Amino acid sequence: MTRQLWAPWRLEYIRSGGGGDCVFCSAVTAADEGALVVNRGAAALVLLNRFPYSPGHLLVAPFRHVGGIGELDDAEVLEIHRLAEQGMAALATALAPEGHNLGWNLGKVAGGSIVDHVHLHVVPRWTGDTNFMPVLADVKVLPEHLDETRRKLAAAWPHEPPG
């Protein structure tokens, strides 16, 4: 069976066990390393997807636990956009992707697994990745790989907003 790469975020973070805190709300107060946080703004943060569809798959989320993009205030909208840009710049330095998919999954039918805390996916892409990414998607991602990727991206994060 071939998966559509255009919906890579369907494999996003799946909470283990029942219940538990929202991964994004938890990341707001957690240490960067444990929560895979790459960068924090004033109202939003960037973390690595624990179940990435490609290396460096980032999630940008507001601090506030809101379920719709219409509930974001102007400062949050702007910062999420800028953090996504900065994330792509950091990815360019650390992993040199050739392109990106950016997307919001709104509702379970659209592939969202955390539907009550909105987040923007930034998925780096490489030529030919459609050939091997569906295979990689079924491979367990080792935590140390994520830790190393997090360190690389945090170190490569631009100091000044692009543009």
Ligand SMILES: [Zn+2]
């Ligand atoms: Zn939340």
